[in-house]
Amino acid sequence: MIEIRDLAKIYRMGEETVAALAGVSLTIARGEHTAIIGPSGSGKSSLMNILGGLDRPTRGTYRFEGEDVGQMDDDSLADFRSRRIGFVFQSFQLLPRLSALQNVELPMVYAGLLPAERRERAAAMLERVGLGSRMGHRPTQLSGGQQQRVAIARALANAPDLLLADEPTGALDSQTGKDVLALFHQLNAEGLTILIVTHDHDVAAQAGRRVTFRDGLIVSDDKGGPA
């Protein structure tokens, strides 16, 4: 499903150039549950930004289901994110003045769905992550774990091909973190392709495949199932 070849991302910092990604090739198949591991500065965030269509590579190719995402313009990238990608962030990134239901509706607004359909699907997604009884609550009225569930429901709203999670348990205590990872397992079992970016080896160990980054390069690719 995802095919990247010799992908590089190079930043200019004054006189110097810094290669966040120094030529990475990786293939991810539909239905895989992958963790990208590495210390900060290893290039894993840069990879995630490019995979999610938030950024363009300096060099190399990125194909998603055959689409050349690396060459898309801003509008096409926005549509690509809308159709294909569900984002889950470390800090949840919920809009505080909107209810849980309205937060989940948001990506569907940008996909052009009608209000009635949005509401119905948002409600179904919240049911799916176990928050059917909290739809009218604002983020501040929810616990951290509940907020991350709302964010996951939001990521699922447009039925994405890929769920991209950036340190999804980083802001949660270990028990709620485990619950969220269990939810990922469940979603993966239902066929969703998931890619988690983390520096936490315990989190990475849950995934079926672990790709380790260091200094902008892949240093290991362990497809041996959950460790």
Add this chain to the structure above:
Amino acid sequence: MMRRIDLVGFAAGAIAAHPMRSALTSLGVVIGVAAVVMMTSIGLGAQQRVTSAIGGLGSNLLIVSPGASRGPGGGFVSQGAGSGMSLNDDDAEAIGKLDGVAASAPSVRGGAQLASEGANWSTRVEGVTPDYLVARDLTIASGRMFDENEARQGRKVIVIGQTIVTELFGEGADPIGKRIRVGAVPFEVIGVLESKGQSGFGQDQDDIVLGPLPAVRSRIVGRRVRGDNVQTIYVKAGTADDLDRVQEDLSNLLRERHRIRPGQEDDFSVQNMAAIMEAMQASVKTFTGLLAAVAAVSLVVGGVGIMNIMLVAVTERTREIGLRMALGARRIDVLLQFALEAMTLSVIGGAIGLVIGVGGGALMAKLGDWPVAIAAWSIPVSLGFSLLVGLVFGAYPSWRAARLDPIEALRRE
């Protein structure tokens, strides 16, 4: 692709999230629009007042007075010493025969004390011919006007205005047939004029007494007017189009009759009321424009206020912008969201300002005692302008929002 109608919900939600801030942001536009609407309505009221003031003298009217005029082409009369009595009955009659003249009414006037049934009233009495009613657009409410014969025979009859009726006989009394002593001379009331109310200049137009010209001239005005001299000739042209030509013709006629050689100054002056009205209206218009321009400046200041708050909002909501982009918003969607927010704030301010401006204009009209004049165009124009203000001053903050890098924006605290 999103449905753009959903942007309305976003804008409304953002504005409703900070009601106090939104209200203060709109305040500048509220004040600006209210000021513009109020100023134009005051200007328009003043304009209508000028129109009614001059129009009240009679339409298509030329006022011919003795004495030289100041400057070319008419204007206000220079009544210096020795301006003399250069006009007489025959001049008026000759003017009346000119083509396009509907009425030529000579008149004299003098102050007099009126007395009747124990009441008395001090006013000015005008000696006129029946044509005077035509020239000044006056109508008889009850009784009748004296005719040419009565005038010539020196009959002592008068036609009076409502104020005189009220002052001498009491409100609503019927004075027809009653006698009034004008100075020392008794006159019989034969008619009452239709009320014209106050003129735009604040004069009571009903404080009026009309008597036959010869009788008034000899018995009341006395020494100040000799022989068959008159003080004013009111000339009414048949139509407004005739006015300029009639003015020229009567000037030529009078120069001829008075034997004024070419190059020599006129011994009379002609005021074209239409021309004076135009000049006054033009100056009122200029004044109105000036007031509106000053008010418009405050509208611009209101726009700057909107820009300021929108820039703050973009900074505050940087993460929200990044998130929206991550969730599939195109840059244009973000741009339109913030632009719509700015325009909504501005138009709401404009609508409130319009209501205040209309109310304020009406209040000012009441205080200033002139007609309420809210121009119908001021409604779409002020709303349109506030929309434009929102668009112009919302453009830069919206552009800043749309240009943000989603990765940077998401990382912002």
